[in-house]
Amino acid sequence: xxxxxxxxxxxxxxxGAYSEIAARSFFGNKIELLPSETFNLVFKRVETSVAGFGxxxxxxxxxxxxxxxxxxxxxxxxxxxxEQNLRISHNLIGNASSSLSAIRRVxxxxxxxxxxxxxxxxxxxxxxxxxxxxxxxVKKIKEEGxxxxxxxxxELAARIYGMKILKRQIQDNSENFTRxxxxxxxxxLPKSANKTSLVYSVENLPGALFRSLSVFALRDIDLYKIExxxxxxxxxxxxxxxxxxxxxxxxxxxxxxxxxxxxxTFMKILGSYKRDxxxx
Amino acid sequence: xxxxxxxxxxxxxxxGAYSEIAARSFFGNKIELLPSETFNLVFKRVETSVAGFGxxxxxxxxxxxxxxxxxxxxxxxxxxxxEQNLRISHNLIGNASSSLSAIRRVxxxxxxxxxxxxxxxxxxxxxxxxxxxxxxxVKKIKEEGxxxxxxxxxELAARIYGMKILKRQIQDNSENFTRxxxxxxxxxLPKSANKTSLVYSVENLPGALFRSLSVFALRDIDLYKIExxxxxxxxxxxxxxxxxxxxxxxxxxxxxxxxxxxxxTFMKILGSYKRDxxxx
Numbered sequence: 001x002x003x004x005x006x007x008x009x010x011x012x013x014x015x016g017a018y019s020e021i022a023a024r025s026f027f028g029n030k031i032e033l034l035p036s037e038t039f040n041l042v043f044k045r046v047e048t049s050v051a052g053f054g055x056x057x058x059x060x061x062x063x064x065x066x067x068x069x070x071x072x073x074x075x076x077x078x079x080x081x082x083e084q085n086l087r088i089s090h091n092l093i094g095n096a097s098s099s100l101s102a103i104r105r106v107x108x109x110x111x112x113x114x115x116x117x118x119x120x121x122x123x124x125x126x127x128x129x130x131x132x133x134x135x136x137x138v139k140k141i142k143e144e145g146x147x148x149x150x151x152x153x154x155e156l157a158a159r160i161y162g163m164k165i166l167k168r169q170i171q172d173n174s175e176n177f178t179r180x181x182x183x184x185x186x187x188x189l190p191k192s193a194n195k196t197s198l199v200y201s202v203e204n205l206p207g208a209l210f211r212s213l214s215v216f217a218l219r220d221i222d223l224y225k226i227e228x229x230x231x232x233x234x235x236x237x238x239x240x241x242x243x244x245x246x247x248x249x250x251x252x253x254x255x256x257x258x259x260x261x262x263x264x265t266f267m268k269i270l271g272s273y274k275r276d277x278x279x280x
Numbered sequence: 281x282x283x284x285x286x287x288x289x290x291x292x293x294x295x296g297a298y299s300e301i302a303a304r305s306f307f308g309n310k311i312e313l314l315p316s317e318t319f320n321l322v323f324k325r326v327e328t329s330v331a332g333f334g335x336x337x338x339x340x341x342x343x344x345x346x347x348x349x350x351x352x353x354x355x356x357x358x359x360x361x362x363e364q365n366l367r368i369s370h371n372l373i374g375n376a377s378s379s380l381s382a383i384r385r386v387x388x389x390x391x392x393x394x395x396x397x398x399x400x401x402x403x404x405x406x407x408x409x410x411x412x413x414x415x416x417x418v419k420k421i422k423e424e425g426x427x428x429x430x431x432x433x434x435e436l437a438a439r440i441y442g443m444k445i446l447k448r449q450i451q452d453n454s455e456n457f458t459r460x461x462x463x464x465x466x467x468x469l470p471k472s473a474n475k476t477s478l479v480y481s482v483e484n485l486p487g488a489l490f491r492s493l494s495v496f497a498l499r500d501i502d503l504y505k506i507e508x509x510x511x512x513x514x515x516x517x518x519x520x521x522x523x524x525x526x527x528x529x530x531x532x533x534x535x536x537x538x539x540x541x542x543x544x545t546f547m548k549i550l551g552s553y554k555r556d557x558x559x560x
Contacts, residue, residue, distance in 0.1 A: 061515035064347050130410070177515045206525075209506065210490070210497035217490035224516070226489065226508060235341035235457045236504070245486075 008032040010042045010051035016135035016157025018088060022180035023055040026084045039069055043076045046183055054078070054183040060088070061177040063111055065227050069181075070241055073199070073270055074229075080197055080271030081190050082182035085278055089176075090116055092150045092167040093138050093158045100166045105129055107137035108152035116152055118172040138163055182273075189248055193272035195224065196246035196253065200264035201231060201239050208263075209240070215259040216244055219252045224275075239266075248272040288312040290322045290331035296415035296437025298368060302460035303335040306364045319349055323356045326463055334358070334463040339505075340368070341457040343391055349461075350509050350521055353479070353550055360477055360551030361470045362462035365558055369456075370396055372430045372447040373418050373438045380446045385409055387417035388432035396432055398452040418443055462553075469528055473552035475504065476526035476533065480544035481511060481519050488543075489520070495539040496524055499532045504555075519546075528552040 009031050011019035020033060034051050036042045045051040056072075059065045073080075090112055094103065106113070106120055110130045113120070120126060131137045137151035142161045150166055151157075158165050202208035216223055224243040231237040246253035261267050289311050291299035300313060314331050316322045325331040336352075339345045353360075370392055374383065386393070386400055390410045393400070400406060411417045417431035422441045430446055431437075438445050482488035496503055502525040508518040526533035541547050 059510075061510050062512060064510050067344050173512065175513050175515060179516075206500060206502035207497045209503060210493045213490045213493065217487045220486060222486040223489060225518075226506075228506060228508075230339075230341055230344050232342060232453065233455050235455060236459075238505075 007053075008034055008051045009053045009055055010034040010036050010045040011055045012036055012039045012042050013133045014136040014139050014157075016138060016154055016160040018086060018134065018154055018178060019055050019057060019180060020135075021154060021156055022057075022084045022086045022178070023053075023182075025086060026055065026082055026180075026182055027053070039066075039072055043072050043078060043183070046078055046185060047076055049185070052184065053081075055084070055180050056183065057178050058181050059179045059225075060111070061175060062115060062173060067229060070199075070227060070229050073181075073241075074239065074268065077185075078183040079186060080181050080273055081184045081186065082273045083195070083276045084180045084182065085276045086178050086180060087176065088115075088171070088178050089155070089169060090134075090152050090171040091155055091158060091165045092116075092170045093141075093153055093163050094150045094166045095141065095145065095147055096162070096164050098147055098150070098164065098166065102148055103150040103166065104148040105146070106150050106152065107131050107141060109134050109137075112152045115176060116170045116172060119167075119170045135160075179276075190273050192274050194245065194247050195243060195275040196248060196257075196272040197241065197243045197270040198257070198260075198267060199239055199241045199270060200260060200267040201237070202264055204237055212240070212260060212263050215256045215263065216242075219256050221245055221252065221256055241270075245275075246272065287333075288314055288331045289333045289335055290314040290316050290325040291335045292316055292319050292322050293413045294416040294419050294437075296418065296434055296440040298366060298414065298434055298458060299335050299337060299460060300415075301434060301436055302337075302364045302366045302458070303333075303462075305366060306335065306362055306460075306462055307333070319346075319352055323352050323358060323463070326358055326465060327356055329465070332464065333361075335364070335460050336463065337458050338461050339459045340391070341455060342395060342453060345507050347509060350479075350507060353461075353521075354509075354519065354548065358463040358465060359467060360461050360553055361464045361466065362553045363475070363556045364460045364462065365556045366458050366460060367456065368395075368451070368458050369435070369449060370414075370432050370451045371435055371438060371445045372396075372450045373421075373433055373443045374430045374446045375421060375425065375427055376442070376444050378427055378430070378444065378446065382428055383430040383446065384428040385426070386430050386432060387411050387421060389414050389417075392432045395456060396450045396452060399447075399450045415440070459556075470553050472554045474525065474527050475523060475555040476528060476537075476552040477521070477523045477550040478537070478540075478547060479519055479521045479550060480540060480547040481517070482543060483545055484517055492520070492540060492543050495536045495543065496522075499536050501525055501532065501536055521550075525555075526552065
């Protein structure tokens with residue numbers, strides 16, 4: 001029988017992933033952590049009640065949106081019930097007996113490697129090896145006892161695996177934030193929800209996107225974000241993901257959604273939740 | 281001294297890359313090909329006149345935009361002078377002495393691997409190995425004589441490296457198109473340009489995006505695409521990349537651009553060119 005634990009949280013990556021830090025920031029430290037190999041598995045675990053909640057990254061302030069997760073939000077029947085902004089601080093991590101000058105190989109997720117490329121280039125004779133996971137790279141160089149290898153990951157990952165931080169703040173740009181979404185099966189609205197996310201498509205006609213945005217503009221509703229994603233099987237047609245300042249109990253929010261449903265050929269509400277205004 | 285050859289075309293990847301096929305479709309076969317390791321190098325080679333033209337992918341109908349190239353368009357002073365749509369047809373390619381049942385490792389770019397994941401899963405006991413390049417993976421398994429390895433790449437790549445196609449049409453979804461842009465240094469307008477691309481930002485105020493799109497909607501100008509990218513150093517602020525039906529000689533196009541420049545805090549015209557309506 002599957003366990004149903006309100007405070008079990010699934011996230012992609014190994015223990016020490018940035019998503020784990022986001023989950024702890026949102027829920028506190030008394031949660032059961034369910035590291036998951038893929039984003040898809042995070043969604044599945046929440047959908048099948050193996051996990052009570054899922055935490056996924058949706059957008060990085062340097063790299064942009066994590067499109068795979070937009071696609072998964074569309075596909076799965078989960079609700080966004082919260083968001084968590086996190087400052088990303090990358091570290092170069094090695095085995096206890098290693099040192100910065102001994103590093104000849106740097107392992108990490110391509111995104112993290114890209115965010116540190118100038119600083120990595122300053123290390124001499126270093127080979128860059130992309131992996132699927134930041135914290136997983138720390139685990140790898142520990143388990144395989146790679147002495148000349150460093151992994152780029154969180155301080156938490158270094159602590160969890162008992163590894164040494166060879167260089168802190170190795171990212172090139174300090175203004176590096178990731179926005180995470182908290183997912184659940186519930187349709188109950190979180191308290192003090194003041195932000196709503198939805199996805200829709202419109203007919204492929206001149207002015208259709210403009211008309212669809214008018215449902216917000218005509219009601220002075222602030223758009224926080226708009227993101228387009230290709231519609232599979234319909235080349236060069238798009239889905240639009242919109243985040244807006246909408247309290248679900250307010251009539252202007254309800255009216256905007258009703259108005260949009262007249263214009264859109266497809267619409268799905270992804271959730272209403274409390275906006276995280278820290279770090280913004 | 282640097283060569284200045286009108287028909288030399290830089291593209292990312294090894295010989296046989298999909299970008300090479302796009303370049304040949306656009307310019308014909310009598311061009312000098314300049315395979316380049318990175319997208320950044322493609323831009324640099326055109327900017328410094330090492331290449332006359334560059335060809336870069338900008339958008340795939342399944343995966344979405346290639347954001348790195350949007351960022352590079354902003355950074356470099358090149359003009360878009362053309363576009364080329366290409367149907368992507370992936371093949372599993374091996375050494376001449378290999379066979380489909382012998383394959384235990386599949387090499388390719390992560391994007392290509394993702395587009396073939398269901399079909400790869402049908403092969404038994406196969407390890408998936410991400411690389412930087414589709415055609416480069418064919419070159420690799422040839423040069424290293426990897427008998428149990430297959431690479432996912434174009435038919436052209438198989439031909440160029442004298443390798444065997446083990447399975448054609450290995451992609452999961454046949455509606456797979458990539459749109460490529462052709463770049464040059466010139467500010468001369470291509471003949472019959474009927475599409476214009478530009479990038480802009482607006483103040484972070486309610487309704488600002490809507491107002492900016494009104495410059496097109498109020499003139500019945502069709503938007504083909506809108507894409508947002510984060511503004512580096514300004515978390516959660518965005519640049520908007522817009523493609524619209526604009527003939528640069530038409531007054532309504534000129535008026536829309538003038539109107540947008542009143543509203544935008546930043547604006548850059550990326551080019552006007554003839555729209556490729558094939559495959560759309």
